[in-house]
Amino acid sequence: MNTVERTTGNLIASALVCCAVVFQPTANAADANANLEPNRDQPMINPAASAQQATTITLLGTKGGPPEDPSGRRAQSSTLLTVNGVHYLIDAGDGVVPRLIKAGVPPYTVRKVFLTHRHLDHTAGLTAFMSQSWFNGWFFHDKYYMDRSTTKPFVEIYGPPDTSTLFEGSMKFLSVSARDTDATAFGTMKLPPEVFSVRTIEKPGVFFDDGTVKVTAIENTHFGIPMPGPIAKNGDFSFAYRFDTPSGSVVFTGDSGPSENITKLAEGADVLVSEVLDFKLLTTESREGVGITKAPNPEQIRFRMEQQHLSPEEVGKMAAKAHVKLVILSHVVPGDVSPKYFVEFVAAVKKYFSGPVILGQDLFQYSMVKQ
Template sequence: MRLTFLGTGSAMPTGTRMQSGYLLETGGNRLLVDCGSGVLHALARTEIGYEAVDTVLLSHHHLDHVSDLDVLLKARWLAGETALTVAGPPGTSQLVRDLLSVHDYMEGRLDLTLRDLDEGTFELAGFDGAAFETRHSMQCFAYRLAVGDGPTITLGGDSEAFTDLVEFADGSAVLVHDCSFPDDVDVSNHPTPSALGRTLAEADAEVGRVYLSHLYPHTEGRHEEMLDSLGEQYDGDVRFAEDGVTITVGAR
């Protein structure tokens, strides 16, 4: 499976990181997870472009995860690709309908399939998925995604660090986890590296590589410091996610 980091930033632009967006590919299966500001441009830079991605899975409805969704709707219509599936937590169908009501000239131009998911298993765009609710300021889902017996990738969404979320990712080859701020920022709904390191160490789970994402400007120039802080608690393979990087994921 291939994972491309389209956007590893947050609601506060840095000039170098787009807002949240991840592209998963395996065989002919393609899935866009989250669609924040700048993700459409990042997707256009990939080999397949936005024309070949007909399914979007949203972790939650904060602006930095959905703000390019209506832009994607229009771009696909202009490109002649009118079929699109959008799935996510409860309220996703209404979110898309509300966007279309604001941009009413787009109503009826797309062949939309809208799905509101609950916690538990689902199938989407050829992927076997599972959803788990995180600890955030609005309902947000983390997702485990795989195809058949292939490797599993867990995208943790926005969340505080807690052991149940890491244990949800047990057996994953890759866990992408929120690490929005360094330790000296007093924050809720997102973790600092020391909190995340402690949680990774305490969880009854084995994961492969951990990628830190959803990075606020406060983290710029402080990556080594943050990795050192996390590493005082957890000795696994942890790296910072970077926009535009594609990794090939094998078995854990």
């Protein structure tokens, strides 16, 4: 076991990962808990991300919920997992394309997308991502520089039932530009169906295995607990994912409340990337919470949000029970408050979890390399 300690002012983040060496991010992002306002003009690239035998987590968007971050520091939910140089995208909230570019990853090099659920803050950037995959990837890059004889889809999109509805809407949107562009490019800019493939996750369990990465899905509680009064589930599903890689295992909670399913899925994981929400802070310190306090049913909204999301304390309990080695907080709600409150988020998790906790920020990276 290797131990790497990072001094963060009054905080020390100790990264303990079995059978792995942890490479720390560059100076701008190295202090995820204390330096919460890095220089956004400089991409925060971890040299370890280029290692061919590494697993790297890049937080592209760390804000939860549809409202924008007025400061621009946090894009909507999206995370990139890079394993031995191959990219896997988990969710595609608004801002995913510019964040990929800022991270030094051309969007067209991402060929596998995994959506946890279909809410706007996890899917609003999907169409923009697909446009890059088609125009800059499938056409300009692959058409001229790669073998086009294969019929394998350029991009595969995995998600819960009815993900195809999102995909079809995106394709319809792109088809207008594709038709016009093709007409001026002498028939060379078509948008053929083989560019993309949508794979529906029908049931919990292992649904993806490419020989390097194995992905397991489990339903979480984001849609599982109704508000008081009549409300239908409408057949919607929300998933948590576990990625088992040669360098370690990473679990993404997706949006969820307390969940025994996730606790079991995360058993012994090297990293737990968890959502986090503080409702009191949301309604007292955040601009986002104004609409909630003025709503006709604030108590119902509170009930739903507290049951279908994770407080810092609940994250700590889950992490401790699952015996994970490291917690990274993402999908932060509220994400627009003073940095001093983010330190409190970490402290609340550590009431129950004794391992290292990192409050995620956009473009923060964490890498594991198997020895």
